[in-house]
Amino acid sequence: MTTLVMKFGGTSVANLDRIRRAAKRVGREVANGHNVIVIVSAMSGKTNELVGWVNETSPLYDAREYDAVVSSGENVTAGLMALTLQEMDIPARSWQGWQVPLKTNSAHAAARIEEIPTGNIDAKFAEGMKVAVVAGFQGISPEGRITTLGRGGSDTTAVAFAAAFGAVRCDIYTDVDGVYTTDPRICEKARKLDKIAFEEMLELASLGAKVLQTRSVELAMRFKVPLRVLSSFEEMSDTAGTIVCDEEEIMESNVVSGVAYSRDEAKMTLISVADRPGIAAAIFGPLAEAGVNVDMIVQNISEEGRTDMTFSCPTDQVARAEKAMEDAKAAGDINFRELVSDTNVAKVSVVGIGMRSHAGVAAKMFKALSDDGVNIKVITTSEIKTSVLIDRKYMELAVQALHDVFELEKS
Amino acid sequence: MTTLVMKFGGTSVANLDRIRRAAKRVGREVANGHNVIVIVSAMSGKTNELVGWVNETSPLYDAREYDAVVSSGENVTAGLMALTLQEMDIPARSWQGWQVPLKTNSAHAAARIEEIPTGNIDAKFAEGMKVAVVAGFQGISPEGRITTLGRGGSDTTAVAFAAAFGAVRCDIYTDVDGVYTTDPRICEKARKLDKIAFEEMLELASLGAKVLQTRSVELAMRFKVPLRVLSSFEEMSDTAGTIVCDEEEIMESNVVSGVAYSRDEAKMTLISVADRPGIAAAIFGPLAEAGVNVDMIVQNISEEGRTDMTFSCPTDQVARAEKAMEDAKAAGDINFRELVSDTNVAKVSVVGIGMRSHAGVAAKMFKALSDDGVNIKVITTSEIKTSVLIDRKYMELAVQALHDVFELEKS
Incomplete structure (x- = not known):
């Protein structure tokens, strides 16, 4: 049984209807024969609301409390996604960071992932669960407190799970349909790339093509996890989006990609x-x-x-x-x-x-x-x-x- | 050092300003020399929003996922309350149910409290923490999943903490200023009682004086935890509200109380x-x-x-x-x-x-x-x-x- 990781960003789970649409994509991959680990962000706007409350309460906030508050948005989406999948008769359950457990260091609000033991989730897959829905962006510190991973944390969570579980691929669903040769708003001839090498993606991401966070691409490159960036708002297809992969997997690379x-x-x-x-x-x-x-x-x-x-x-x-x-x-x-x-x-x-x-x-x-x-x-x-x-x-x-x-x- | 439990319901923590006002009440009790355990509900309206989402997603929902979703509201309030107290220079931290841990059985959405080990929180009190802010209404099952306590769960959480920590009293802050001889909307001569016995309160609560949940009063009676019901919206005072206590502590009980x-x-x-x-x-x-x-x-x-x-x-x-x-x-x-x-x-x-x-x-x-x-x-x-x-x-x-x-x- 192969494992696939699918990550849905805030706009892809912004309301119940969108969660349903995302769940259909998950169902399709289950039908394709995968065990699926779904990483979800908070419904769009929710994290900003929580961050706003924390900032208003305490401008120089205790980052441990910040993490306890802002991590709650992802927990809500994870539960709702699991329920949606169950309604589609797909055996699923939600996992909060501490339940996995996704172990991090104690650098609250910008924690680094240290370990993801696979035993708890694997045991449920062995029992017949098809989808583990994991709240992204969060983990647990050695002191037993909730941590968050900071900017790009949900993408990073997804890649780290793909690495830990030896996933065949990590699909990042977002509101753009892939990586382009340049910004289509500036150059109307910009073309979506089918494949791009990790190194190229890193250079493009850090230079302003804000599709994937640098940190998640670095992690994917280190563990050779193929990434696919694609849109939640397009037709389902096996060739959608852009694959970000090791350069050896790109037969004829362009001299210049972007x-x-x-x-x-x-x-x-x-x-x-x-x-x-x-x-x-x-x-x-x-x-x-x-x-x-x-x-x-x-x-x-x-x-x-x-x-x-x-x-x-x-x-x-x-x-x-x-x-x-x-x-x-x-x-x-x-x-x-x-x-x-x-x-x-x-x-x-x-x-x-x-x-x-x-x-x-x-x-x-x-x-x-x-x-x-x-x-x-x-x-x-x-x-x-x-x-x-x-x-x-x-x-x-x-x-x-x-x-x-x-x-x-x-x- | 004595311990006092203070519980704030949803209307008492409905927004940041009300959380600040509640925190002032907590600060007053810290100044009185107590270690304080604060139990908070979700900001009013939040739990209904979450329950609505769950019902819309899955009418016959998996209660384990329901609990994972609806418990998040209390976590937000707990973190914000801890931050507010810290801003007042009061050493405080938040605790989610699983962190305490508040151990329950596996009856999701209507779980019963089985044990509250005091070690984790006591260790922090020993280090100088003055206030433990605990997310009410939630616990952890033997399987490691989040449970909620059902109707009246936050009041019950408060009383259970008071019993476990041998608190001198459990103050329940709500939107009414105490227990009345009858409903003031029906009888304008209705008078607020200073004291009432547990047994009387049980009869009044189950008969429609919706101030305290029956379950929390039963628990308080069993462990002889004096309760005080009072309003978050009145002046602070040591004699505010109504004390619900053992009948032996009421010198001259009325023949009829209500x-x-x-x-x-x-x-x-x-x-x-x-x-x-x-x-x-x-x-x-x-x-x-x-x-x-x-x-x-x-x-x-x-x-x-x-x-x-x-x-x-x-x-x-x-x-x-x-x-x-x-x-x-x-x-x-x-x-x-x-x-x-x-x-x-x-x-x-x-x-x-x-x-x-x-x-x-x-x-x-x-x-x-x-x-x-x-x-x-x-x-x-x-x-x-x-x-x-x-x-x-x-x-x-x-x-x-x-x-x-x-x-x-x-x-």
């Missing part, structure tokens, strides 16, 4: 920094301590013992970054002439596993941007990604141009 | 029943099996081997009772000439511990009713209660007359 962008980037340059061993640590240590998420880093060639250091970070962290740098200068830890911030930039990236074996992707990208008169301010590259910072006003133009030049509309 | 009534009574008479040994069992066995809650029973003197048997039951059970009797007649189990149902009656009772030692209460009651022209249809008496069935149209008149004749307006 174009990602991020609107909220800022470029900061420390001009004329004294160049000495350890200077990078002296700059980026204080930034990390200040909670600045530095993304791109470029260091110019050193001249006469001084250099310029450029980095990017989210726009809303600029003030924090400036203060950290001025403080470090005042403390004598670093020495620079000037700090220039540019908040009118955007990042555009092309991502593709095939870039590893194909040369010339970056050159083609730069030429396409140049042809459209887009000036490149910063460039960084990794094995499967090339990113540029450009003026924000050119962002849509750049995304469309790159989508065209790499012919992403063709499968 | 006048209760029940509007929804029906009187049913089996005319000319063959009187033989076992005839009562042959009548009331089938009624019990049909789920008819028989209250008063009167058997007339037997003449020529035949008798009339009269009983009362709630109006909405008359059809069921009639069917049970006709079926028993058809089966040859009983033999009667006619079954007469009268749904235009009401029950009025006078209740008082002092009736044990004072004769003449019943006589005084009958005279007062007679003076006002109220005809008595059925009489039953117990040690501390005398009840009559009368025409429903005289009910208010009778309550007022009895309140007057026993001078209940005087303390």
Whole structure:
């Protein structure tokens, strides 16, 4: 008997009718011969209501109580989903995190999964239960208190269950029908991908294609759990959505799979920094301590013992970054002439596993941007990604141009 | 260190502002030197919403899933109350039923409490915690599943905690300010009682003074836990509300403490029943099996081997009772000439511990009713209660007359 994990997000279980529709999809997979583990989110809006109450009650809340309150939304959906399945004559029961138990560390509100013993649920499968409905996003700490997994916690729960139970696949039902070559709102030629490699998905997710949380993709990659992202609002089909899988399972990978962008980037340059061993640590240590998420880093060639250091970070962290740098200068830890911030930039990236074996992707990208008169301010590259910072006003133009030049509309 | 249990019902924790007001009452008792165990209901309306969803999903629901869903409302309130107390610098934490653990049997949706080990909570009190906020109405079954206690479950939770922890008192905060000599809506002279004996409260509660659930009063009487019923919406005071306690703690008990009534009574008479040994069992066995809650029973003197048997039951059970009797007649189990149902009656009772030692209460009651022209249809008496069935149209008149004749307006 194979096990399949199916995860339904908040909009997919927003009301009783949608829960019924989701249950039909589960029933279809049971009919296909799977034992199914269903991971559910809270009905959409419920978690926000609970979080709102906690924030209003106690702005600097005890995260243990926060977790006890906000985890209740998923419990409601899990029970209702189990009842819905039972109404369809499918043997099902609900499980709360502590009942599984999904064991986490004690980092309340952002707990990490440590272990999912499979014995309790396996025993019920052995008795004839076909579906275990598990409340997502929650676990139990070593102290016996309820924890929540933080942002993306339900996706992560789903992948962790798929890994623990050796599931054939983990299907993530959401309100988009798959992963696209780029954002269809910006580029109307954007095409849904049938398959994408974990590494590509990671680059796309962290760059703004908000389909799957990075954390769940990392976990899936580590345990080689094939993910399928698909919509709860489309016809049922075995080929729907996008499969996110190991690159070996993709026969002919595209050189470039997608174009990602991020609107909220800022470029900061420390001009004329004294160049000495350890200077990078002296700059980026204080930034990390200040909670600045530095993304791109470029260091110019050193001249006469001084250099310029450029980095990017989210726009809303600029003030924090400036203060950290001025403080470090005042403390004598670093020495620079000037700090220039540019908040009118955007990042555009092309991502593709095939870039590893194909040369010339970056050159083609730069030429396409140049042809459209887009000036490149910063460039960084990794094995499967090339990113540029450009003026924000050119962002849509750049995304469309790159989508065209790499012919992403063709499968 | 003494322990006090405080229970807040749904209207007392209906929103964040009311939770804050309830927390102030808790803070006052902590300042008085108590360790406090707070039992909370769901915010008013929440449980009904959850029950509605369950019923709509699955009319013949799996009670285990029902319990998993409906218990979530109390968990939310418990966490929010703990956070509110923490904001007031009072060391507090929330406990869900399974965390205590409050152990019950497996009768889902109507579970009975079997044990409340005090170790976990006591250990936290020893560490300096001042308030344990416990989600009411819920426990955990021997199978590790969430149970709920059914009707009156939060009051029962509170009393059970008071018994387990040897609390000095169990304060039940609700939306009425105490127990009255009768319903103030019917008799404007109705007076709030300062003290009432458990036995009296039981008679009053089951007769329609819907302040405390019978089950919680029975439990309090068994473990001699003094209860105090008081309003969340009145000024804080040490003498507010009504104390429900052992009769020995009431110095001068009134002969009559209160006048209760029940509007929804029906009187049913089996005319000319063959009187033989076992005839009562042959009548009331089938009624019990049909789920008819028989209250008063009167058997007339037997003449020529035949008798009339009269009983009362709630109006909405008359059809069921009639069917049970006709079926028993058809089966040859009983033999009667006619079954007469009268749904235009009401029950009025006078209740008082002092009736044990004072004769003449019943006589005084009958005279007062007679003076006002109220005809008595059925009489039953117990040690501390005398009840009559009368025409429903005289009910208010009778309550007022009895309140007057026993001078209940005087303390």
